[in-house]
Amino acid sequence: MASKKKADGKGLPGDAALRKELLHSMLLQRRFEEKVGEAYALGKIGGFCHLYIGQEAVSTGIISMLRPDDYVITTYRDHGQALVRGMTPRSIMAELFGRIDGCSRGKGGSMHLFDRNTNFLGGHGIVGGHVPVAAGVGFAIKYRGGDQVIVCFMGESVVNTGAFHEALNMAALWKLPCIFVIENNKYGMGTAVERAAAIKDLSRRADAYDGMDGEHVDGQDVFAVREAMERALEIARRGPKPVLLEVRTYRYMGHSMSDAVSGTYRTKAELDEYLKRDPINLLKARMLEAGDIDESDVAAMEQEIKTLCQDAWDFADASPEPPLEALYEDVLVDTTS
Amino acid sequence: MAIITYREALNQALREEMSRDDRVFLMGEEVAVYNGAYKVSKGLLEEFGEMRVVDTPITELGFAGVGVGAAMVGLRPIVEFMTWNFALLALDQVVNAAAKMLYMSGGQYPMPIVFRGPNGAALQLSAQHSQAWESWLAHIPGLKVVTPGTPYDAKGLLKAAIRDDNPVIMLEGEMLYNTKGEVPAEDYIVPIGKADLKREGEHCSIITNGKMVLVAMNAADQLAKEGIRVDVVDLRTVRPMDVAAITASVRKTNRAVVLEEGWELAGIGAQVVDYIQRECFDDLDAPVVRVHQADVPMPYAKAIEKAAKPDLAKTIAAVKKVMYLG
Ligand SMILES: Cc1ncc(C[n+]2csc(CCOP(=O)(O)OP(=O)(O)O)c2C)c(N)n1
Ligand SMILES: [Mg+2]
Numbered sequence: 001m002a003s004k005k006k007a008d009g010k011g012l013p014g015d016a017a018l019r020k021e022l023l024h025s026m027l028l029q030r031r032f033e034e035k036v037g038e039a040y041a042l043g044k045i046g047g048f049c050h051l052y053i054g055q056e057a058v059s060t061g062i063i064s065m066l067r068p069d070d071y072v073i074t075t076y077r078d079h080g081q082a083l084v085r086g087m088t089p090r091s092i093m094a095e096l097f098g099r100i101d102g103c104s105r106g107k108g109g110s111m112h113l114f115d116r117n118t119n120f121l122g123g124h125g126i127v128g129g130h131v132p133v134a135a136g137v138g139f140a141i142k143y144r145g146g147d148q149v150i151v152c153f154m155g156e157s158v159v160n161t162g163a164f165h166e167a168l169n170m171a172a173l174w175k176l177p178c179i180f181v182i183e184n185n186k187y188g189m190g191t192a193v194e195r196a197a198a199i200k201d202l203s204r205r206a207d208a209y210d211g212m213d214g215e216h217v218d219g220q221d222v223f224a225v226r227e228a229m230e231r232a233l234e235i236a237r238r239g240p241k242p243v244l245l246e247v248r249t250y251r252y253m254g255h256s257m258s259d260a261v262s263g264t265y266r267t268k269a270e271l272d273e274y275l276k277r278d279p280i281n282l283l284k285a286r287m288l289e290a291g292d293i294d295e296s297d298v299a300a301m302e303q304e305i306k307t308l309c310q311d312a313w314d315f316a317d318a319s320p321e322p323p324l325e326a327l328y329e330d331v332l333v334d335t336t337s
Numbered sequence: 338m339a340i341i342t343y344r345e346a347l348n349q350a351l352r353e354e355m356s357r358d359d360r361v362f363l364m365g366e367e368v369a370v371y372n373g374a375y376k377v378s379k380g381l382l383e384e385f386g387e388m389r390v391v392d393t394p395i396t397e398l399g400f401a402g403v404g405v406g407a408a409m410v411g412l413r414p415i416v417e418f419m420t421w422n423f424a425l426l427a428l429d430q431v432v433n434a435a436a437k438m439l440y441m442s443g444g445q446y447p448m449p450i451v452f453r454g455p456n457g458a459a460l461q462l463s464a465q466h467s468q469a470w471e472s473w474l475a476h477i478p479g480l481k482v483v484t485p486g487t488p489y490d491a492k493g494l495l496k497a498a499i500r501d502d503n504p505v506i507m508l509e510g511e512m513l514y515n516t517k518g519e520v521p522a523e524d525y526i527v528p529i530g531k532a533d534l535k536r537e538g539e540h541c542s543i544i545t546n547g548k549m550v551l552v553a554m555n556a557a558d559q560l561a562k563e564g565i566r567v568d569v570v571d572l573r574t575v576r577p578m579d580v581a582a583i584t585a586s587v588r589k590t591n592r593a594v595v596l597e598e599g600w601e602l603a604g605i606g607a608q609v610v611d612y613i614q615r616e617c618f619d620d621l622d623a624p625v626v627r628v629h630q631a632d633v634p635m636p637y638a639k640a641i642e643k644a645a646k647p648d649l650a651k652t653i654a655a656v657k658k659v660m661y662l663g
Contacts, residue, residue: 047461047637098461098638109463109637125465126423127395160394162426188395190371196394265371327641331633 010290013223019283019292020301022064022222026056026280028305029080032089035309036079036096036110040257044317045096048125049110052080054252057279058183059084061225062151062247065233069146071119073134074153076111077183078123081153085118089312099319106322107330121150127188128161130154131180135167138176142240149177149236156246157188159202168242172209177240179232183219185251190265203246212242219249220279250274338519346488346520347377347509350495351415353524355385358413361499364391364400365417365454374419375455375514401427401452405434408450408504415499418454421470421508427452435504436479448504453495456484456508457548457598458635461642467635469599471547474506475576475608481529482506482576486550488518490573493527501529510548530574532582538566541656542586544609545596546572549647553596556652567656575605583609584616591622592659596652601629626655 012019033053039045052059055077063072063084074081082092087103095102096110103115114122121137124130134152141148158164159182171178182202186193199205206214213235217228225247232243252275254261262268287293341349355361362385367374369382369392382390393400397418404414418424424431431452438448458467475482481503485491491509498505527533535550536557543553553569560567568586572578587593593613595606606627613625631645657663 046639047463048466095637104637106638106641107463107636109461111465112463112637125463126426128426157395160396162396162398189374190367191392191394195370195392321640322636322638324641324644326638327631327633327636327644 010292012286012290012292013226016292019287022060023280023283023287024301024305025060025064025084026222026283027301028089028308029056029059029083030280031302031305032083032092032309032312033079035093035313037257039096039313045110046098047109048076049096049257050077050255051253052077052251054274054278055183055185055219055249056080057222057225057283058181058219058247058249061222062181062229065226065229066151067148069119070148071121071137071150072153073121073130073137073150074123075127075130075155076123076125077155078111078113082113082115082120082123085115085120087113087115087118087120089308090315091115093312093316094319097316097319098321099316100322100326101315101319105326107326127155128158128163131158131164132167132170134178134180135171135176138171138178138242139174141177142174147237149179149233151179151181153181153183155188156182156184156186156193156202157191157196158182159205160197165208168205168209168212168244171242172212175211175239175241177236178242179236180242180244182244182246184246184248187251187255187265189255189259192265201246203244206244212244214244214246216246216248219247220277220282222279222283338521340517341488341520342514343488343491343510343516343518344375344377344514346492347495348379349520350492350499351378351381352384354496354499355381355389360411360413361415362389362391362412363415363417364393364404366393366395366419368392368417373417375511377514378417397423397427398430401430402434404450405430405438405448408435408448409438409446413449413499415451415453418452420466420511421454421456422466422468424452424454424470431480431504431506432477436477439503440479447502449502450504451495451498451507452504453498453507453509455511455514457510457512458646459511461637461639462635463637464634469547469597469630471508471575471597471599472604474508475605480504480506480576481574482508483529483574484508484547485573486510486513486547486571488516488520490527490533490571492520493525494529494573497526497529500526505529508547513548513551516551527573530577530579532579533571533573534568534582534586535571536567536569538568539590540565540567541592541594541659542568542570542590543594543596543652543656544570544572544583544586546575546605547598549596549598552647552649552652555649556656559649559653560656565656565660578608578612580612580616583612587613587617588620591620593625594628594652594655594659595625596628596647596655598647599630601627601632604629623659623661626659628652628655
């Protein structure tokens with residue numbers, strides 16, 4: 001999908017087919033997660049479940065620029081990125097339902113989506129823990145002489161952890177092809193970023209490491225994210241060198257299903273303000289205005305996605321729970337035979 | 338006596354001790370503005386201000402170390418971990434700094450600090466978020482480790498921990514915060530290192546701690562209906578362990594089940610069984626049976642998660658096994 005931006009006369013980057021794909025990708029995440037919310041309320045999904053709603057332009061913008069042999073690693077807020085990476089709605093929903101056909105065989109749940117086929121190296125639950133792992137993947141790429149990159153998504157709270165700094169230092173020192181993507185959604189649980197980080201422009205964390213580039217970009221504008229990612233890829237793949245990308249976005253739901261949407265640490269008014277820049281509405285409006293699509297195209301896309309999400313639900317619902325033996329499987333690789 | 342929740346009991350202990358001693362302060366993720374991830378610190382920011390109720394970034398190793406430094410020079414920090422799964426990142430400060438400071442300094446630097454937070458599995462939180470750390474922490478000389486199972490013990494042990502001049506680890510039960518129990522209005526502490534005989538019986542001892550106390554009490558109720566009366570020995574503190582309470586009970590009942598939330602190998606139960614074989618070898622009428630988590634990381638899917646956890650049915654079966662009842 002990676003493409004050079006080109007003006008097509010309508011003032012929008014890319015061609016019409018690509019733009020439709022981007023809209024589809026973002027809409028799929030949104031509708032899928034709305035279904036997830038429904039299933040959670042019905043008790044079909046349990047445990048911690050963190051929705052991505054509001055941040056879809058980040059996953060779509062970044063991952064749509066990758067090659068299939070690149071790698072992606074992320075946090076517990078992983079449904080959106082998994083979908084964009086090409087994991088099926090069925091395998092994700094089945095995982096959320098805790099079923100055997102889930103991408104992690106029902107062992108991981110919402111926070112731990114994994115898929116070897118798409119080089120999706122997992123959702124990880126410990127804040128900061130996966131960042132050095134990403135550096136390790138970068139190390140292996142360099143070791144094998146490949147030209148892939150690893151994209152490491154993280155929340156903005158991660159920039160305050162020791163693991164983040166340790167990983168960035170090694171990545172810079174050893175010139176590893178890592179693209180560190182900070183999804184700055186303004187809050188880590190109930191803590192506003194300025195109450196936790198002693199730096200305003202998080203992309204400047206790159207300045208601490210010689211030769212590491214950093215930039216920040218509007219995360220509600222999928223085209224802007226793609227352009228920034230294009231620059232990042234140039235550096236990481238050709239360099240090879242690590243890059244730090246701060247993508248400024250906002251989460252529209254609570255931190256997890258057990259957190260109120262607003263009222264404690266952020267006001268309804270603030271949320272409403274950010275809702276005006278809903279990344280899906282922004283893209284849709286621009287495409288409608290440019291004559292890329294009309295309302296009937298949108299309706300058709302909505303219908304198709306609705307069917308896809310319902311199919312995922314039905315599939316997950318019909319999939320069996322893991323059998324009792326599964327409890328003891330996959331603790332270690334069997335080396336006895 | 339008032340009936341309050343485990344959460345409220347902890348909140349009272351924090352409030353009372355912070356009022357009593359202005360060197361005591363609370364620090365951790367979401368403890369102030371958000372009132373605590375599990376609302377244990379509700380209202381404390383308002384009452385004590387932001388110097389004494391401190392929100393930290395998500396930097397467990399860092400703020401545990403800040404606590405250690407503050408304790409070295411005379412403050413009495415309470416460091417809250419959002420859960421003990423995340424406290425793993427801080428283990429260097431807990432184990433290599435807090436637990437050894439007094440010893441390494443030849444007695445010059447006591448470490449009056451409390452590290453506390455929820456421990457163990459809740460529901461369907463899967464592998465990284467469902468772990469009971471008792472045996473890891475109890476392994477370390479230089480620490481005290483308490484695991485209250487009731488609101489009364491939670492309040493009394495937290496107050497004792499805050500007043501203690503040593504580093505005290507408090508493992509709270511994530512699933513216990515909403516449980517209720519009687520808590521007196523007047524000031525009291527529960528001494529660290531003292532077990533509590535929560536139920537008196539004669540046929541078998543169930544020795545347990547933390548969240549599993551509730552399971553043991555339920556098992557005792559069920560078994561009583563079948564005429565089996567058990568002792569429930571709540572260790573309350575797992576380091577130092579109240580060996581006398583264990584042996585007194587086993588000498589009386591001659592049979593024991595050791596119930597714990599964590600894994601089997603090198604678990605708390607292994608140590609309890611060792612004390613029993615050393616002290617009560619001739620008193621035993623049957624081998625001791627242990628109940629614990631299956632030897633696997635915690636899975637997400639509901640049914641196999643349930644199968645992995647120690648529970649009422651497994652505890653009752655264990656008691657029957659040591660009583661040779663099939
Ligand atoms: C080491 C560690 N400490 C605490 C937590 C609990 N926790 C889970 S998510 C979270 C907030 C993270 O915020 P951010 O990095 O901004 O990501 P977001 O949730 O906004 O996507 C916290 C404190 C954790 N998972 N790991
Ligand atoms: Mg955030």
